[in-house]
Amino acid sequence: MKHNSGALNGIRVLDLTHALAGPFCTQVLADHGADVIKVEPLDGDFFRRMGPFTEDDQERHYGGLFQSCNRNKRSISLDLKSAEGKDILKKLAAEADVLVENYRSGVLDKMGVGYETLKTINPRLVYTSVRGFGDKAGGASPYIDWPAFDIVAQAMGGWMGITGEDADHPVKVGGGAGDTAAGLFAAFGTMTALWHARNTGQGQYVDVAMTDSILALSELVVSQYSYVGVSPQPVGNRIPGLAPFGTFKVKDGVIAIAAPHNAQFHLLCKMINQPELIGDPRFANEPLRWENNVELTQRIEEFTTLHTKKELRELFGGKIPFSPIYTAEDIFSDPHFEARKMLPKVDQPGSSKKVSVPGVPVKLSVSPGEVRSRAPMLGEHSQEILEDVGFTDENIKLMFEKGSVFSGKKPL
Known part of the structure; x- marks a missing residue:
């Protein structure tokens, strides 16, 4: 499933993310040509089990939410608690340009595959984390260990306090903007760090917090309070100072x-x-x-x-x-979205019909991004990824038999 198109062709990304914020970050990179390897636990990213599902899909490898943020990727399924799983990840990291993860702070460190370990194996590695309240690299928040979802980021980052008809009825922005905004910032941060690594050979830690990302987009909240000491209130669909x-x-x-x-x-x-x-x-x-x-x-x-x-x-x-x-x-x-190729169709495993996913909004004239392939089934590319890093067929077969790697031969 390898390809040779897109502005980021030649960049390899290890994607140890789940849910939406992290996968959205790596999908942006994959859309523009990066080889993104989704490294999943043996039971897969829990987003696989989220709907919607097509009526004829009896296999249910994954639903629409997973499909929407994991196209253009390859999947390998590892038991990172096993010695073999950790060894495989280290071998992959040795040849990768980027690793993106959104586990709880410190989880991968305790498993022996965190940034401090991996940077000794690959000093040019760009290591990006996306968490609700960030990591200690960018400033240790008092909430560093708090779990978070989209609504938490929107509530604390300022959006919900100004969204809705009045202060008694705050409303979150539709969709998972608390996740996707963080994912976009993470993709941008990753690319800036990659630019630095290409120039200097030095990788670094990219620390992105969902809550920070929402605040960075809350210009009305910051300017009103900073300039005139006012906490703006919800005004429905209006913007203070502009009418109609x-x-x-x-x-x-x-x-x-x-x-x-x-x-x-x-x-x-x-x-x-x-x-x-x-x-x-x-x-x-x-x-x-x-x-x-x-x-x-x-x-x-x-x-x-x-x-x-x-x-x-x-x-x-x-x-x-x-x-x-x-x-x-x-x-x-609407013909606009057709003309802009914003609703491309992809295969859906287990279904006889193709489904649409959101298209690539950034249009490059010479090296455009594109939706090349559907989201992967769990462990679908385990064999070829292991071969990429030098494991023999015999070694791969043994790892499949031991269960430290999922062969990808059956649905969830």
């Missing part, structure tokens, strides 16, 4: 409009047949429009509630920043 900016009721649902600047606002007023709003002193400039945004919203909805999403699309589309609120069905039927 948010969601507006229409005849058959809700749409999003963002026309806060004078030129955009003046054009909107003309399109909704209310040019008198341009000369209204309450809406004369951006700060005043925000101050009077409730009244402004009411005036705009006097027009939008008389029209359908389709009618408003024809009126506003291409003229002011606007969109209907899309459902999954809308996304799958």
